[in-house]
Amino acid sequence: MTSMPASPDDTNLGPADTGTPKTSGRSAARLWRRELNDYPVTSRRMAYLAIVVLTTVVLYYALYVQYAVATSIIMHFHMTYSYFVWVSVIGNAVGAFASLVAGLADRWGRANMVVYGLLAAALLSLLGLPNAPDKSTYLVLFAGLSFIEGIVLVATPALIRDFSPQLGRATAMGYWTMGPVIGSLVVTVVTSSTLSFADWQDELRYSGWAGLAVFVLALMGLRELSPRLRDQIMVSLRDRALVEARAKGMNPRTATKAHWRQMLRLDVVGSATAVSLFLLLYFGAVGNLVVYFAATFGYSEQRTNGLANWYWAANAVALVAAGLLSDRLKVRKPFMIVGAIGSITVTVLFALHATEPRTGYYTFAALFVAIGVLTGVTYAPWMASFTETVEKQNPAATATGLAVWGWIIRAVVAISTAFVPVVVTSATPLVEHGAQVQAASVRAAPALSIIDAHPRLFAELDAYPPTAVPPALAAQAVREVGADGLATVRRAQPQLALLQRYGSQVKSATAEGPEQWRTWWLICAAGQVIFLPFIFAMVGRWSPRKARDEAAEHQRAVDRELAALAEEGH
Numbered sequence: 001m002t003s004m005p006a007s008p009d010d011t012n013l014g015p016a017d018t019g020t021p022k023t024s025g026r027s028a029a030r031l032w033r034r035e036l037n038d039y040p041v042t043s044r045r046m047a048y049l050a051i052v053v054l055t056t057v058v059l060y061y062a063l064y065v066q067y068a069v070a071t072s073i074i075m076h077f078h079m080t081y082s083y084f085v086w087v088s089v090i091g092n093a094v095g096a097f098a099s100l101v102a103g104l105a106d107r108w109g110r111a112n113m114v115v116y117g118l119l120a121a122a123l124l125s126l127l128g129l130p131n132a133p134d135k136s137t138y139l140v141l142f143a144g145l146s147f148i149e150g151i152v153l154v155a156t157p158a159l160i161r162d163f164s165p166q167l168g169r170a171t172a173m174g175y176w177t178m179g180p181v182i183g184s185l186v187v188t189v190v191t192s193s194t195l196s197f198a199d200w201q202d203e204l205r206y207s208g209w210a211g212l213a214v215f216v217l218a219l220m221g222l223r224e225l226s227p228r229l230r231d232q233i234m235v236s237l238r239d240r241a242l243v244e245a246r247a248k249g250m251n252p253r254t255a256t257k258a259h260w261r262q263m264l265r266l267d268v269v270g271s272a273t274a275v276s277l278f279l280l281l282y283f284g285a286v287g288n289l290v291v292y293f294a295a296t297f298g299y300s301e302q303r304t305n306g307l308a309n310w311y312w313a314a315n316a317v318a319l320v321a322a323g324l325l326s327d328r329l330k331v332r333k334p335f336m337i338v339g340a341i342g343s344i345t346v347t348v349l350f351a352l353h354a355t356e357p358r359t360g361y362y363t364f365a366a367l368f369v370a371i372g373v374l375t376g377v378t379y380a381p382w383m384a385s386f387t388e389t390v391e392k393q394n395p396a397a398t399a400t401g402l403a404v405w406g407w408i409i410r411a412v413v414a415i416s417t418a419f420v421p422v423v424v425t426s427a428t429p430l431v432e433h434g435a436q437v438q439a440a441s442v443r444a445a446p447a448l449s450i451i452d453a454h455p456r457l458f459a460e461l462d463a464y465p466p467t468a469v470p471p472a473l474a475a476q477a478v479r480e481v482g483a484d485g486l487a488t489v490r491r492a493q494p495q496l497a498l499l500q501r502y503g504s505q506v507k508s509a510t511a512e513g514p515e516q517w518r519t520w521w522l523i524c525a526a527g528q529v530i531f532l533p534f535i536f537a538m539v540g541r542w543s544p545r546k547a548r549d550e551a552a553e554h555q556r557a558v559d560r561e562l563a564a565l566a567e568e569g570h
Helices: 023-030 042-068 070-076 081-102 111-131 135-162 166-194 200-221 237-248 259-263 266-278 280-297 301-329 333-355 361-393 395-423 427-443 445-453 455-461 471-481 483-491 493-537 544-567
Strands: none
Touching: 042 070, 042 111, 042 135, 042 166, 042 200, 042 280, 070 081, 070 200, 070 280, 070 301, 070 427, 081 135, 081 395, 081 427, 111 135, 111 200, 135 166, 135 361, 135 395, 166 200, 166 301, 166 361, 259 361, 259 395, 266 280, 266 361, 266 395, 266 493, 280 301, 280 333, 280 361, 280 395, 280 427, 280 493, 301 333, 301 361, 333 361, 333 493, 361 395, 395 427, 395 493, 427 445, 427 493, 445 455, 445 483, 445 493, 455 471, 471 483, 483 493
16 A cells, blocks of 8 residues: 655655755645645545535635625616626626636646635625626626636536545535535525625625635645546545555556547436536526515515525535435435425425415425425435546546536526526516615605595696696696695605606516516426436446445455555555
């Protein structure tokens, strides 16, 4: 067995020198040269995994906080709802192509993409987005943040795969998947606790400071396996000695050919597309929950984010629990099928409640808990199975396979986001004018009661400019309404004009909105149905007993190969 490095200093630092390198030179090199030539002991491996998960949490915190304060951003920049939607669409499209760029992580490495990408994201959240002078600049900066997210979306699960053997993969992927989920939970917890005294710029800055803190940790502590180690399949930690022995004789360049062609197969592309459709409800929760509950139930941003805490917390717990149980039983597919069927059922129930204005807060909370649990039961085992499916084609092309998945999932998000206003046409007038109309209705209520009491009179008055009302009609108005009543109506003219311009649109949208949102949530349920048949295209056993037998046979094969290597003097 190859001896273990005593500390992270045992990484590759470049070609050997004839002299002893200076300490400052070694320290500087460690900020870029991060490869490990030996598989790390468990404590260090857990530390690397924890850094990757923390990085993912703060990155998604920075990305998702925009949606938690969506209505404030729309009002600040005087955006239309359609413009804000296209900010998200363009951001996700940019992120999709960034995921393809991240496929180069198989050749360039993963760790530096994660570390320095996190720095750029933190600076954008701290200094860029909160200080954007106009909506166009905001769009460009958000696209930059999305570009970074697209890269890290690929590089971080690649690192998780590298540091987790297959028999612990679902647990590790469960923790990684907690990144977006805990990021969402952090968003809702922070915003629901601070929006009473903080504005949307402060919320973005909080995420920037969190990103800088984790960047320092990742800069000093994150490492990655050398290509010779990561380009092999590792079923369990007991394979470590064999993996290291094989690595000594490998030429990593021979494993980097035809990656994209190897990944463009049904089991990879089909399952990546299927899970992207399965997650339509998740994407809807991230991007539209505040808009949905504000428009349909009149919830504030703070109340909606408090409600969303139920979903994210339940999902986070379920991801880890499902991963642990999947690894213990050594199967993935039963979890995916049970979780998906359960999620479809509860999503349909949620969609049906979209037309019930009397649905209570805790009814939605219970539905969110159920959806969160069932999504977690499905997704953590799926992530493990997907990386194992990629490994079946070529373990050296892990980042390439994840890049295919990253591109597809970002593309699906972009397309689905663009279609929300097409399906939910009521969202645009409600988001853009709903609050104004509601406020105007309150302020103009006394005037409206006067007008409603004398509809014919005010219809005649409206036919003339205020300075050109015939004296006889003016005298009639004073007799019937009184000078104080006419003064009340005059003071409410700005509000009355706004109600006349937008009131009917908002009224129609309020009536039509619940049905349209129900249609969208049912589309999300249909995406989950499409996911089901692609489970059968992925690798993995259905029976825990057969999976145990296969693991035992693998261990016997490893023992035989190690014995053969020992006889050969390796």
